[in-house]
Amino acid sequence: MTRNVVEVAGLTKKYGKTEVLGGIDFAIQENTITGLLGRNGAGKTTIMSILSGQEPKTSGRLNVFGAEPFESAGVLSRLCFVRESQKYPEDFKASHVLKTAPWFFENWDAELAAELVEVFRLPVGTRIKKLSRGQLSAVAIIVGMASRAELTIFDEPYLGLDATARGLFYDYLLRDFMEHPRTVLMSTHLIDEVANLLEHVVVIDRGRKVLDTDVEAAREAAFTVAGPAQAIDDVVRGRSVLRTQALGGLASVTVDGAADEQIRAAAAARGLEIGPVGLQDLVSAYGLMDDPAAAALTHNLRPIHARQRREQQEEVTR
Numbered sequence: 001m002t003r004n005v006v007e008v009a010g011l012t013k014k015y016g017k018t019e020v021l022g023g024i025d026f027a028i029q030e031n032t033i034t035g036l037l038g039r040n041g042a043g044k045t046t047i048m049s050i051l052s053g054q055e056p057k058t059s060g061r062l063n064v065f066g067a068e069p070f071e072s073a074g075v076l077s078r079l080c081f082v083r084e085s086q087k088y089p090e091d092f093k094a095s096h097v098l099k100t101a102p103w104f105f106e107n108w109d110a111e112l113a114a115e116l117v118e119v120f121r122l123p124v125g126t127r128i129k130k131l132s133r134g135q136l137s138a139v140a141i142i143v144g145m146a147s148r149a150e151l152t153i154f155d156e157p158y159l160g161l162d163a164t165a166r167g168l169f170y171d172y173l174l175r176d177f178m179e180h181p182r183t184v185l186m187s188t189h190l191i192d193e194v195a196n197l198l199e200h201v202v203v204i205d206r207g208r209k210v211l212d213t214d215v216e217a218a219r220e221a222a223f224t225v226a227g228p229a230q231a232i233d234d235v236v237r238g239r240s241v242l243r244t245q246a247l248g249g250l251a252s253v254t255v256d257g258a259a260d261e262q263i264r265a266a267a268a269a270r271g272l273e274i275g276p277v278g279l280q281d282l283v284s285a286y287g288l289m290d291d292p293a294a295a296a297l298t299h300n301l302r303p304i305h306a307r308q309r310r311e312q313q314e315e316v317t318r
């Protein structure tokens with residue numbers, strides 16, 4: 001039976017009078033990798049800081065390993081929150097971080113840490129404050145990976161890392177996750193890069209949740225139709241179009257829902273191409289919500305949880 005490691009209900013956060021989280025609900029299942037996605041300032045770091053007990057919430061219910069995390073030593077000993085901007089004592093070197101980490105993480109794997117130091121070519125004898133941005137990210141990734149914490153939270157773990165290093169991180173994360181299953185929550189803007197790692201995504205926009213779906217279900221959540229604009233208009237009429245991109249007489253539209261036989265036949269008859277929508281494009285389509293300039297590009301924008309939509313479809317066919 002799967003259980004939830006994290007449960008959040010009606011979570012709000014205010015800084016002074018400014019509300020940055022406006023009532024968020026979601027759950028994270030044990031031993032899954034979940035992506036927390038959203039545009040700059042959406043509220044991802046705030047959520048992660050609250051989950052890891054570094055910030056108090058303003059209101060709502062929060063349950064991490066069955067307890068409220070803020071100032072709960074029992075919860076904090078089971079999780080690892082890492083980010084490139086982590087603060088360390090003034091004179092600390094990466095070697096000090098790796099030496100002290102086992103004091104905080106009982107599952108610490110020193111061998112894995114040493115291997116990752118080699119992989120990321122991390123100069124462990126250099127003071128932390130002298131490290132490059134990518135090297136700081138490498139420190140955070142090594143701590144996050146080698147801690148083998150039951151819940152590991154990565155806040156944009158790739159900042160400053162080159163493409164090779166990012167690829168290595170994803171490979172190691174997947175391999176280590178298969179061998180030592182645990183729960184991972186990762187915020188990222190590089191959605192396509194991690195799409196194969198993620199089982200679930202929660203998308204936040206301006207402090208509110210706009211999408212909460214299994215990645216598998218998200219693949220069925222929308223499709224594209226590409227070809228001459230006029231023919232596309234005929235084929236998609238009456239359907240919910242999330243996004244339209246047009247160039248000259250050609251267009252590509254993202255349509256909400258799964259591509260059924262009817263639209264496939266209509267598209268084939270007019271020589272139009274039906275294709276899948278990548279997770280990044282899907283999130284971008286939903287991310288346009290409430291943005292007047294971007295919304296002008298769209299018609300009938302209708303963000304719906306994939307599961308909710310499936311339930312609605314099932315209701316119609318019953």
Ligand SMILES: Nc1ncnc2c1ncn2[C@@H]1O[C@H](COP(=O)(O)OP(=O)(O)OP(=O)(O)O)[C@@H](O)[C@H]1O
Nearest residue numbers: 015018020038039040041042043044045046047156
């Ligand atoms: N200490 C603070 N005081 C006031 N406002 C804050 C504070 N921390 C964050 N905010 C505001 O809260 C909002 C959410 O910030 P947060 O860092 O959670 O966003 P994010 O989704 O992680 O963004 P990014 O992708 O750019 O890292 C932003 O508008 C930010 O300016």
